[in-house]
Amino acid sequence: MQNDKNVKNALDKKAAYGPDVDINAFKTGTYTPDKIDNIEETDTDMKDRMVNVGVTPCKSGRSGTMLFVDNGPSHISSCNDDIELMSLRDAAKRYDLSEYLWKAVSPDKDKYTAKSYLEEADGYFIRVRAGKHVKTPIQTCMLINRNKQMQNVHNIIIVEENASLEVITGCTTSKHATESLHVGVSETFIKDGGSLSFTMIHNWGDKMHVRPRSGIIMERNSRFVNNYVLLNPVGSMQSYPVTYLNGEGASAKFNSICLAHEGSDIDVGSMVILNAPGTSAEIISRSITLGGRMMARGKLVGNAAGAKAHLECRSLVLNDNGLTSAVPELESNVADVEMTHEAAVGKIARDQVEYLMMRGLTEDEAVGMIVRGFLEGGISGLPDHLKREIDAAVEKANLGS
Amino acid sequence: MVLKIEDLHVEIAGKEILRGIDLEIGTGQTTVLFGPNGSGKSTLLAAVMGLGHCKVTKGRITFFDIDITNMPIDERARLGIGMMMQRPPNIVGVKLKDLVTIISGDSKTAMDMSNEFKMDKFLERDVNVGFSGGEIKRSELLQLASQCPQFILLDEPESGVDLENIDLVGNKVRGLLYGNACNKREDGVSALVITHTGQILDYIGADRAYVLKDGMIACSGRPTDLLKDIRMKGYGECVKCRMIKM
Ligand SMILES: Nc1ncnc2c1ncn2[C@@H]1O[C@H](COP(=O)(O)OP(=O)(O)O)[C@@H](O)[C@H]1O
Ligand SMILES: [Mg+2]
Numbered sequence: 092m093q094n095d096k097n098v099k100n101a102l103d104k105k106a107a108y109g110p111d112v113d114i115n116a117f118k119t120g121t122y123t124p125d126k127i128d129n130i131e132e133t134d135t136d137m138k139d140r141m142v143n144v145g146v147t148p149c150k151s152g153r154s155g156t157m158l159f160v161d162n163g164p165s166h167i168s169s170c171n172d173d174i175e176l177m178s179l180r181d182a183a184k185r186y187d188l189s190e191y192l193w194k195a196v197s198p199d200k201d202k203y204t205a206k207s208y209l210e211e212a213d214g215y216f217i218r219v220r221a222g223k224h225v226k227t228p229i230q231t232c233m234l235i236n237r238n239k240q241m242q243n244v245h246n247i248i249i250v251e252e253n254a255s256l257e258v259i260t261g262c263t264t265s266k267h268a269t270e271s272l273h274v275g276v277s278e279t280f281i282k283d284g285g286s287l288s289f290t291m292i293h294n295w296g297d298k299m300h301v302r303p304r305s306g307i308i309m310e311r312n313s314r315f316v317n318n319y320v321l322l323n324p325v326g327s328m329q330s331y332p333v334t335y336l337n338g339e340g341a342s343a344k345f346n347s348i349c350l351a352h353e354g355s356d357i358d359v360g361s362m363v364i365l366n367a368p369g370t371s372a373e374i375i376s377r378s379i380t381l382g383g384r385m386m387a388r389g390k391l392v393g394n395a396a397g398a399k400a401h402l403e404c405r406s407l408v409l410n411d412n413g414l415t416s417a418v419p420e421l422e423s424n425v426a427d428v429e430m431t432h433e434a435a436v437g438k439i440a441r442d443q444v445e446y447l448m449m450r451g452l453t454e455d456e457a458v459g460m461i462v463r464g465f466l467e468g469g470i471s472g473l474p475d476h477l478k479r480e481i482d483a484a485v486e487k488a489n490l491g492s
Numbered sequence: 493m494v495l496k497i498e499d500l501h502v503e504i505a506g507k508e509i510l511r512g513i514d515l516e517i518g519t520g521q522t523t524v525l526f527g528p529n530g531s532g533k534s535t536l537l538a539a540v541m542g543l544g545h546c547k548v549t550k551g552r553i554t555f556f557d558i559d560i561t562n563m564p565i566d567e568r569a570r571l572g573i574g575m576m577m578q579r580p581p582n583i584v585g586v587k588l589k590d591l592v593t594i595i596s597g598d599s600k601t602a603m604d605m606s607n608e609f610k611m612d613k614f615l616e617r618d619v620n621v622g623f624s625g626g627e628i629k630r631s632e633l634l635q636l637a638s639q640c641p642q643f644i645l646l647d648e649p650e651s652g653v654d655l656e657n658i659d660l661v662g663n664k665v666r667g668l669l670y671g672n673a674c675n676k677r678e679d680g681v682s683a684l685v686i687t688h689t690g691q692i693l694d695y696i697g698a699d700r701a702y703v704l705k706d707g708m709i710a711c712s713g714r715p716t717d718l719l720k721d722i723r724m725k726g727y728g729e730c731v732k733c734r735m736i737k738m
Binding site: 440441442443445446447448449450451452453454456457460461463464465466467468469 | 541543544545564565566569570574575577580581582583584585586587590591594595618635638639
């Protein structure tokens with residue numbers, strides 16, 4: 092059991108990265124939001140915001156939907172017997188979750204995890220049964236409905252042996268919740284032969300603070316693909332998920348795409364710890380600075396023979412006011428590992444823009460095409476809906492000079 | 493008159509590369525540009541296209557009587573100027589298919605044309621990335637053909653092309669100049685062509701040739717005559733003897 096006193100002490104513990112947020116300045120949001128039976132009937136603002144983060148209000152093409160408003164579940168529907176989808180609090184009543192709860196993220200990691208732990212934050216619980224391949228994704232949406240409050244969620248995903256699942260999660264706010272804090276602890280467990288594709292799309296506001304805390308534990312021959320996309324302005328966003336490849340042959344891939352608008356402070360990275368022989372990992376990050384602050388981190392730790400990993404951080408600077416920094420780290424504790432990294436920060440190449448203009452594209456069209464190529468190229472298997480989101484964001488950002 | 497260049501001076505990175513060029517190309521005419529390496533041939537084409545690294549410090553370029561000296565590149569393209577680059581840049585992340593589709597306006601045309609240029613297998617590839625010499629030329633010509641320019645700047649279209657591809661490249665250039673696809677004006681498509689070897693002249697006719705040396709036009713004449721002189725005597729001699737005749 093965790094020592095509650097240690098966790099209480101951690102309430103003042105600043106996070107390792109990102110600007111510090113005074114969590115006491117935020118009210119704790121409600122744990123009992125209004126229930127919504129049919130999300131097709133939610134008001135249009137809410138619906139639009141969900142659609143913007145990849146969550147569709149219709150049930151078709153989805154195995155299940157869960158909507159969290161502030162700190163509690165507002166809607167849960169599932170149409171697939173191979174999955175369990177419920178709130179974490181309900182799951183804890185039904186099952187003994189002691190082998191999962193706070194096993195992938197430490198509660199005294201920093202003040203945000205401590206707060207979630209001490210409040211026994213609710214969240215989603217998703218489990219896919221052993222051997223089951225769920226064809227259509229589960230979607231979850233974390234929505235903040237009230238201003239100046241702290242959304243505090245704790246999520247658990249379990250992919251049982253040889254099962255596979257895709258999860259799309261979107262996080263956003265209603266239009267009047269402009270200055271809130273989102274803290275989300277997510278613990279993911281992928282068992283032998285299991286496979287999970289997890290796509291997270293964030294759409295916040297320019298005064299929102301966002302502190303996700305994620306840990307992923309992977310067993311033998313399991314697969315994990317994580318896509319993270321942040322295209323709109325945010326006050327500050329800092330996350331650094333840690334993945335433990337504990338089983339032989341496990342592999343993880345992290346893709347992230349971020350736009351750092353003027354005034355946004357983004358510090359995003361991933362760490363993958365390769366603890367078992369024959370594990371592999373890839374971290375690919377693409378970011379664009381439009382006048383904001385962009386930190387792209389990545390760390391690979393090789394602890395077992397035959398581990399293979401690659402880390403790639405590339406950033407385009409489109410505006411002189413911003414700050415961009417790519418921080419790749421490799422750490423190897425055994426001899427027989429193959430780990431590489433690549434980092435590049437630069438501006439858009441003028442000769443490329445002119446080449447496209449020569450073919451009749453306007454300067455804006457040319458820059459947009461190169462930027463979209465930069466963001467999407469090099470990342471394989473990006474879902475089509477994400478590409479459309481990225482295209483739309485690049486268009487909206489009006490990148491030409 | 494398609495193109496008229498008057499007393500053109502161009503600087504690159506503060507260094508004067510073109511030092512007073514005068515040149516005229518009539519409608520439907522093809523003009524050839526010879527000259528030793530580094531004489532400024534590519535720079536002249538780049539200046540006509542409006543590429544940013546070439547700074548026009550003096551003189552004027554007019555296209556069908558429109559002053560284009562300071563016109564943005566894309567506007568020149570829309571007026572009907574097209575260019576095949578000698579060494580085009582890699583556009584990482586941009587698929588050839590997407591580019592050709594944007595240029596030609598629809599994906600069906602893009603598909604059909606890419607077959608014709610033997611580029612169908614490259615549509616999913618990033619533009620120019622890892623293309624061989626011949627593939628680059630075919631890709632450039634495919635893009636040009638999708639644009640249908642009225643006036644074409646060709647920078648050494650045959651260089652780096654192997655024997656197998658030279659026929660395809662030559663015939664496609666001929667198609668651009670004399671085919672019906674792009675010949676929207678009655679008076680035909682015109683061109684300014686840089687060639688070292690003169691090989692491309694087996695496929696297209698040329699009306700006039702110039703030799704560029706040290707950023708100036710050293711001499712001009714009939715393309716076949718000049719080429720014969722250059723082949724026999726090299727640029728030094730050729731320029732000398734023609735200068736005396738002028
Ligand atoms: N981008 C550039 N930056 C600096 N110098 C250049 C650039 N492009 C061309 N030059 C210089 O301009 C001169 C003419 O080059 P170029 O027009 O390419 O010659 P050509 O095509 O006749 O071989 C050369 O001395 C070359 O080094
Ligand atoms: Mg040249």
